[in-house]
Amino acid sequence: MRSGTPLVCVLLLLGVVQGQSNCHAELIPLNKIASQNGLKMLSPNSFAANGAVFSFKEKSRTFTFNKILMPLGFPVVKRYFKTCIDSSDYEYHVRPLLSLGKQHHKKLKIIALDAGHGGEDDGTISPSNGLIEKVLTLDICIRVAKLLEKDGYAVVFTRQSDEKIPLKQRSQIANLSGADLFICIHFNSAPNLSAKGIETFILTPADQSSTYQKSSKTRSNSLTGNNFNDLNVILGYCLQSTIVGGLAAIDRGVKHERFTVLKTLKCPGALIECGFLSNASESEKIGSAAHRNKLAESIVRGIEKFDNLVR
Numbered sequence: 001m002r003s004g005t006p007l008v009c010v011l012l013l014l015g016v017v018q019g020q021s022n023c024h025a026e027l028i029p030l031n032k033i034a035s036q037n038g039l040k041m042l043s044p045n046s047f048a049a050n051g052a053v054f055s056f057k058e059k060s061r062t063f064t065f066n067k068i069l070m071p072l073g074f075p076v077v078k079r080y081f082k083t084c085i086d087s088s089d090y091e092y093h094v095r096p097l098l099s100l101g102k103q104h105h106k107k108l109k110i111i112a113l114d115a116g117h118g119g120e121d122d123g124t125i126s127p128s129n130g131l132i133e134k135v136l137t138l139d140i141c142i143r144v145a146k147l148l149e150k151d152g153y154a155v156v157f158t159r160q161s162d163e164k165i166p167l168k169q170r171s172q173i174a175n176l177s178g179a180d181l182f183i184c185i186h187f188n189s190a191p192n193l194s195a196k197g198i199e200t201f202i203l204t205p206a207d208q209s210s211t212y213q214k215s216s217k218t219r220s221n222s223l224t225g226n227n228f229n230d231l232n233v234i235l236g237y238c239l240q241s242t243i244v245g246g247l248a249a250i251d252r253g254v255k256h257e258r259f260t261v262l263k264t265l266k267c268p269g270a271l272i273e274c275g276f277l278s279n280a281s282e283s284e285k286i287g288s289a290a291h292r293n294k295l296a297e298s299i300v301r302g303i304e305k306f307d308n309l310v311r
């Protein structure tokens, strides 16, 4: 079985909109992207932009940006000996990273922290040491909140005790509080007990397939959360890169899914899977307060990095 699929807690959160067919709208060769943006091709499959490297692989629905795995809606293809991506992938996933540092978003003030699960919903439970996901997610949110408040940010929690909050209500709490950013915390689980590492999820753009949809064929309307596509991509990259770097963890990539908690957000948002409780060695690490401190610090560094890049 492919490592990490299906992911138990991920699937519980999914609200997939899909159905009709949609094929490649238009293919753009990488060398055209490079020439239009004044960038240097490093190889037929990669180019450099402001010291950052974009690297693509034929037939893959991912690419790497500064070595961090990023999602695509459609597979990379070769046409007439040229490596090409779909025009929607350029628009949704590549262009925001090309214009990194040129966005003009307001400075973040209020950050909503969403501790996954709670109450009768335990989330996943580690088979090796019995750690319970709902306890860990709140623990991380409290550690992150303390650091953010020290930095001068205001924090809103979707829950601060062991209670079950419906998924739709979580994004409503963030919206009603005027949150500028939504960070949802989860821990992972997979039937393949060797699966480990970090994943950060952002909302799938309209008319694209989510990471765990096998086919590229989909039709979906734009959701409220899609108003922040550019910022979501940058947020996903910032969080994934600081957490993977901070913990020296395996990069399982920024992925995109239509999670209920991300659909109706009126601000950029991401859901972080902070490691696998199903993996004995990763679960042992997660059990240590020092590791959880490092994780919280890395999440806060990701938020600061995002805040600095988009201001």
Ligand SMILES: [Zn+2]
Pocket: 009, 010, 116, 117, 123, 124, 133, 186, 187
């Ligand atoms: Zn979960």
